[in-house]
């Protein structure tokens with residue numbers, strides 16, 4: 198399996214980062230994509246990718262930290278993103294749940310990073326929370342489908358998911374699919390072709406059942422694969438095989 202979304206650079210792993218990565222490898226995870234979120238994480242993810250052959254990274258400023266974004270950061274990201282182990286721009290997008298950055302700033306920074314990704318020919322890792330309409334509008338206006346990407350931590354219903362699938366995007370499926378109260382998401386996962394789904398944990402957040410409540414880690418990716426197999430009534434090996442191919446194709450790894 199390929200873990201397509203983890204934040205192992207965060208201080209939640211300062212005590213045991215090495216054993217968390219080794220535990221992932223022991224549990225069938227072959228590669229980990231560590232996603233950056235803000236300016237301070239850029240350096241940390243780069244170090245991680247140099248320390249571990251299996252760790253690939255993305256570069257970008259998430260919506261919460263959009264207020265940090267300026268021309269200097271744009272320059273830094275677009276220069277470093279040319280390096281081999283940077284496989285996407287992200288996570289970027291709109292989060293209207295917390296609004297830690299003003300919505301208009303989030304939208305501006307989202308657009309600028311989509312344009313940068315298109316120039317660099319890198320896919321997007323998109324963070325969307327309570328912002329479906331605006332996210333869709335910006336992706337369309339910026340012709341983001343030219344460079345493609347994943348709607349990370351997808352938790353919406355069939356109708357909304359289908360819109361992104363029709364545009365050629367992948368849906369990142371994580372721990373939420375294992376929760377009891379996510380029937381609409383489970384229906385969507387059951388219906389959508391495996392060829393459009395990616396596995397992700399979003400570690401340290403979104404811990405799947407049966408470890409809900411604890412810190413998440415990439416080793417738990419297998420619980421998400423198992424749940425998808427159960428919903429689709431297919432073998433878990435098929436889920437692992439197809440989603441791995443999807444990740445290899447999208448991220449070029």
Ligand code: NI
Pocket residue numbers: 202204232288399
């Ligand atoms: Ni994330």
